Amino acid sequence: MSFFHAGPAPRAFGPRPGGLRDGLDLQPGMKVGLFGGSFNPAHDGHAHVAETALRRLGLDRVVWLVSPQNPLKDARDSAPLVQRMASARAAAASAASGPAMIVSDFETRVGTQWTVDTLRALTARHPGVRFVWLMGSDNLATFHRWRGWTDIMRMMPMAVIARPGSELDSRTAPAAARFSAARVPAAKGRVLPYLEAPAWTYITAPLNPRSSTALRARAKAEAGAAGRNA
Ligand SMILES: Nc1ncnc2c1ncn2[C@@H]1O[C@H](COP(=O)(O)OP(=O)(O)OP(=O)(O)O)[C@@H](O)[C@H]1O
Numbered sequence: 001m002s003f004f005h006a007g008p009a010p011r012a013f014g015p016r017p018g019g020l021r022d023g024l025d026l027q028p029g030m031k032v033g034l035f036g037g038s039f040n041p042a043h044d045g046h047a048h049v050a051e052t053a054l055r056r057l058g059l060d061r062v063v064w065l066v067s068p069q070n071p072l073k074d075a076r077d078s079a080p081l082v083q084r085m086a087s088a089r090a091a092a093a094s095a096a097s098g099p100a101m102i103v104s105d106f107e108t109r110v111g112t113q114w115t116v117d118t119l120r121a122l123t124a125r126h127p128g129v130r131f132v133w134l135m136g137s138d139n140l141a142t143f144h145r146w147r148g149w150t151d152i153m154r155m156m157p158m159a160v161i162a163r164p165g166s167e168l169d170s171r172t173a174p175a176a177a178r179f180s181a182a183r184v185p186a187a188k189g190r191v192l193p194y195l196e197a198p199a200w201t202y203i204t205a206p207l208n209p210r211s212s213t214a215l216r217a218r219a220k221a222e223a224g225a226a227g228r229n230a
């Protein structure tokens with residue numbers, strides 16, 4: 001089984017008979033955050049993003065979409081999917097709302113790599129689910145380079161969670177400028193899942209400084225030191 005509920009199913013929605021074979025038990029009317037990432041490895045910054053979005057947007061679930069490979073990143077730096085799935089499961093389980101977190105290899109199952117294709121597949125398979133795309137503010141800076149990014153903006157609402165070092169992007173990023181009229185205040189986050197796209201918000205606080213790059217660098221340095229001391 002390659003999907004994971006970090007705990008017992010949350011209340012409000014029961015099991016649906018004859019669910020689709022994508023490992024996601026989502027039901028019409030649910031408000032669901034889609035949190036794509038490399039998770040190479042996952043860390044408490046990811047749990048912070050998922051938890052913040054869940055609470056501030058009033059979501060029922062957050063699906064952690066473990067990417068087969070970010071098309072804009074070097075594949076040589078990526079740990080195998082199975083390792084990144086395990087890491088995402090541990091981080092999702094550590095979130096205060098662990099039972100509402102789902103870790104999924106949906107993109108590997110359906111064979112999508114570009115987010116626009118993934119979101120098309122998800123919305124087609126789950127009619128009536130109110131999806132919101134979630135990402136950190138560093139990704140807002142480069143969002144205009146993503147394939148079909150304006151289609152993504154028009155497909156579902158989006159919430160951007162501030163990340164240290166890229167907070168200013170909420171004002172200067174080309175995507176933010178292009179869709180400035182569709183921005184809603186973070187204080188109205190709970191209505192975001194009900195809004196017709198394009199609609200997006202920027203959630204500024206609190207901040208979490210963790211990054212996978214820093215964790216990989218630390219692991220490499222520790223392995224080097226262990227090797228020298230052996
Ligand atoms: N500390 C954080 N605060 C806010 N958003 C974050 C944080 N860490 C990761 N994110 C967001 O989580 C998503 C997945 O990130 P990813 O798995 O690439 O982790 P990362 O730490 O950014 O990795 P890397 O350092 O390898 O680029 C992205 O949308 C990213 O912006």
Ligand SMILES: O=C(O)c1ccc[n+]([C@@H]2O[C@H](COP(=O)([O-])O)[C@@H](O)[C@H]2O)c1
Pocket residue numbers: 035036037038039065067069070071072073113114115116139145146147
């Ligand atoms: O589709 C694209 O053009 C695209 C370009 C860069 C990143 N993404 C997606 O953005 C999400 C975050 O990626 P990452 O590597 O920053 O964790 C993940 O789901 C990627 O597949 C998507």
